[in-house]
Every structure is written in structure tokens, then in C-alpha cells.
Amino acid sequence: MSLPDPPVVVVLGPTATGKSALGLFLAERLGGEIVNADALQVYRGLDIGTAKPTAEERARVPHHLVDVIEPSERFSAGEFARRARAAITGIRARGRRPVVVGGSGLYLRALLEGISPIPPGDHEVRRRLLGRLEGEGLATLHEELRRRDPATAARLLPGDGQRILRALEVVESSGTPLSEWIARRPYGRERLRAVRLGLTLPRALLYDAIERRVARMVERGWVEEVRRLLSRGLSPAAPAFQAIGYRQLARHAVGDWSLERAQEETVGATRRFAKRQQTWFRKEPDILWLDAREVEREPATVIELC
């Protein structure tokens, strides 16, 4: 009979609060390895704008789920949760401590609460639905969802094309409504034991930090990185170009916007993103909230919490 594994350490919170630095510190002190929970750091080639850990940092502490897919590939919360669980299992088998670091709320929930194992969607089905969206309109599709998955249709707003399409894709390709898949294994059924540390800053300070950080990224060659991606033939419509800043800087690269404009738009989008992250995490359970300024001064005090 062996002792139970110690809980996973999770460092979460809005962007620009120092999650990476704290994660690195904790991993070194606890004999841990880092599991990335950032939806964009998984992409190869997106380095500066995603604040990806440097080669030096990655040499100091092993990082998982960083640089694992091509910018042209689509990733997902389910895929993330599967890979992250596998990484955690591996880390524990090595007798080390998993330290999950990231700000992607859905990814964290999928990992920590367990996401329903829905069969992968079908490209053909999706193509057909997209065609019908253009031809028949969203209202018709929502109406159809009302017949095929009433519970999900009632839950979704009529304007929410992304989710209406997804729900239809699930019933159509699996024959079982999304609401049924969820009922079979809802959030919380496969909860991971974890200490959740949330870094936070007062809104005004957070917004200033974002502005400074974007400026620093541009100084470090963010524009050149975007140009490199585009000249490599990556489409501006690629999944990875959903990333904040990459989208805006691409418009500068093709001559639509001045650098100043692209940078301002990036700061604005990042601020709105940080606000959404705060909204999401606000209601997540069991988070120990820590003031980012205090953690930066005295990171050692955090160790006892783990």
C-alpha cells in the first residue's frame, strides 16, 4: 500500500500576473515539472507573444505541453485534458511533483474536473453544417437543435453560432445529443486533487502591467516573429492566429495598420481578455487567491501552501 500522490499544484489567474515565474520557482523548490495550461503556448513558433518559457528556463525545469502542435493545427480542451493527464501520470511515476501553470479557464476545468469523453467530431459533418449556416441561417439551425437536443438548445443563446454548430455536430456524428454525453460524465466526476493558487492584481494595475508587457514584447521582436510565420506560408486564418497580438500584428505586417495602431489594439484586446479571465476564475471553486505583488516579493511564502 503506497501513500497517495501529493496534490497537483496549479498556478492560474489572468495574464501578466507572474504565473510563469511562480510556477518555475515552485517547480524548482518542490522537485517538480511544469505542465502548461495555456491554450496558445502549445503552438510551435508562437514564442514572444505567448510569453513562452525560454530555452534556459526549460532547461532548468522540464516543461510539458509546450510546442506540441503546428500553428496550422486545431487544438481543443479535450485533447489538452488527455495529454495533460498523461503528462501528470508520467511526472508522478518519476517521483516528481506536477505543477500546472496557465490561464486558459476551460482547459484547466477540463483537466481538473474531467471533461466528458465525447467522440471526435466529423469533418464532413462540420463542412455540411457550415454550408447550411450560410444557406439557411443560424435561426434554422437553432430550431433544428431544439428538436434534436432540446436541453442544449434551451441553454444556448440564439446568437451563439459556435456552440449551436458544435452541438449539432455532436448529435449528427455520434447519434447521441451533447446533453446526454455531458450527463454521462459531468464536471467533477473525475476530479483531480489539486492545490489551486490564483494570482491577482487590482484591475488598474493589471491593465498597466499589460500595456508594459506588450511594449516589451514588441521591443523583443514580436513583429519579426509574426512576419516569419506569415512568410513561412502560415495563413492569417490559421488557428494559431486567433492569438491576441498575432492577429493585430499580422494586420500591421500586411500594411493595414501602423505599428502604433496594432500595438494599441493588442493592448485593448489583452485587457478585455484579462477581464474575461477574471470573470471565469471568480466562480471557480477552491482557489487560494494571492496578491501578485506580494508573491513577487516573497515567493518563498507560497511553498507552505503546496
Place this chain on the structure above:
RNA sequence: GGCGACGUAGCCAAGUGGUAAGGCAAGGGUCUGCAAAACCCUCAUUCCCCGGUUCGAAUCCGGGCGUCGCCU
């Protein structure tokens, strides 16, 4: 000093007699495989100020103040 234009929310802005569009920003929220995505809600009892005309004024008239432009 004279003449002209303009003054509507934090910003941009529509409205020219019938009871304040819209966009951005901001704030709040939703979220089960695109999530740094997508979607939703809130946000001017009042239109620079004072007086007048009118049943009724952001809209018309007079005066004041301010901004900009041109002239001297």
C-alpha cells in the same frame, strides 16, 4: 476686434419641432473539444449655460460662455 462654423455619454457620432440612433471604451455575465475563441446584458430623465417662442425644443429666437477657422 470683426465674420463664420461648431458645442449631444469617457471618446467618435446620428438626430433640424413630437419625446435622445449607432460604434468604441468601460462594467457585469455566459461558457463541456475554436476558449487569447464565441456569445449576452448594462451604460445621457437629458443634448454648454441663461432666458424666450410653442401644447411640445437637442432641434426655432435672443444673450452669454467655450472651441476651431478665416479676416483685421
